[in-house]
Amino acid sequence: MVANAQKKWTVEEYLAFERQSEERHEYFDGEIFAMSGASEQHILITGNTFSSLLVQLRKRPCKVYPIDMRVKVSQIKYTYPDISVVCGEAQFEGSAIDMLLNPTIIIEVLSPSTEIYDRGKKLDYYQTLESLQEYLLITQDMVRIEHYVRQPTGGWFYTQVKILESVIELPSISCTLLLTDVYDKVTFPSSNNLIET
Numbered sequence: 001m002v003a004n005a006q007k008k009w010t011v012e013e014y015l016a017f018e019r020q021s022e023e024r025h026e027y028f029d030g031e032i033f034a035m036s037g038a039s040e041q042h043i044l045i046t047g048n049t050f051s052s053l054l055v056q057l058r059k060r061p062c063k064v065y066p067i068d069m070r071v072k073v074s075q076i077k078y079t080y081p082d083i084s085v086v087c088g089e090a091q092f093e094g095s096a097i098d099m100l101l102n103p104t105i106i107i108e109v110l111s112p113s114t115e116i117y118d119r120g121k122k123l124d125y126y127q128t129l130e131s132l133q134e135y136l137l138i139t140q141d142m143v144r145i146e147h148y149v150r151q152p153t154g155g156w157f158y159t160q161v162k163i164l165e166s167v168i169e170l171p172s173i174s175c176t177l178l179l180t181d182v183y184d185k186v187t188f189p190s191s192n193n194l195i196e197t
Contacts, residue, residue, distance in 0.1 A: 011075070019096070024068070027078040041140040042109050044186050046082050049107060049138065049177065053085060056175045062087040062104075071100045073125045083107040086131075087173050102131035104172050109138045123148070127156060133172035141189050143179060 008030040009017075017032075018024075026033045038046070046067070053064045065084045072078055072093055085105040093099045106126055108118045118137060126135055127148075135156075137146040143164050148156045149171065161168055161179065168177045 011078075014078070015099075018070075019098070024070075024080050026080060027076075029076040038109075038111070039140065041186050041188070042082075042111060044184070045109050045138055045140055045182060048184050048186075049109075049182050050083050052177060052181050053083070053173075053175060057085070057087075057173065060087075062173055063090055065100065069100050070098055071103055071106070073129060077125050079122070079125075081106045082109045085173055103129065104131060105134045105136070105170065106132060107136040107138065109140055111140065119146075134170060136168075136177075138182065140186070143183060145177070145179065145182070 009027065009032055010030070011027070014027045014032055018027075023034055050064060050066055057064055063086050065086075067080050067082050069084055070078055070080055071084060078099070081103070083105075084100060084103040084107070086100065086102060087104045088102075091101040093101055108114075108122070110118055114122075123135065126132055127150075133150050135148040139145070142162075144160065144162045145168055147159045147161070147168055149159075151157055164179050164183065166179050168179070170176065
């Protein structure tokens with residue numbers, strides 16, 4: 001992401017600008033950040049994960065949204081997760097139906113330019129969403145998925161999976177993610193071999 005620090009934006013100015021823009025921008029406390037382009041690995045992992053969830057949630061009262069769905073995290077924070085899932089009725093702010101309020105799961109594919117942010121401040125922001133039950137971070141240059149699950153006590157349970165033959169259970173939506181599906185046809189920078197199932 002590249003910061004646009006030319007002016008202090010109000011939320012109203014940001015939303016008006018964003019709805020006319022051909023590019024996506026995240027918003028945080030008066031600043032907007034242009035979303036940079038993604039690598040092939042990022043695009044394949046996002047597509048594979050989206051497709052797997054879409055198939056599993058077909059004919060169920062859940063929706064899977066790709067990156068174009070903006071999420072309102074707070075009054076000063078608006079983001080575009082790589083994938084968001086809502087089970088139950090999706091809630092939006094305003095009549096435009098372009099700003100999701102109640103994601104059940106958020107999935108981010110890590111990029112070198114955003115990895116520290118996705119693991120740190122963005123994780124903190126997302127965990128303030130009352131609706132959010134699970135948060136996944138998928139690494140694109142090696143096999144690794146990090147999984148946060150909200151606990152009844154209010155804390156978060158963390159696991160990390162690094163074995164390609166593993167399966168991740170998503171209890172809040174009764175789905176699974178096979179790592180062989182997530183990383184299908186992904187080439188890692190350090191290897192010339194495709195990961196194929």
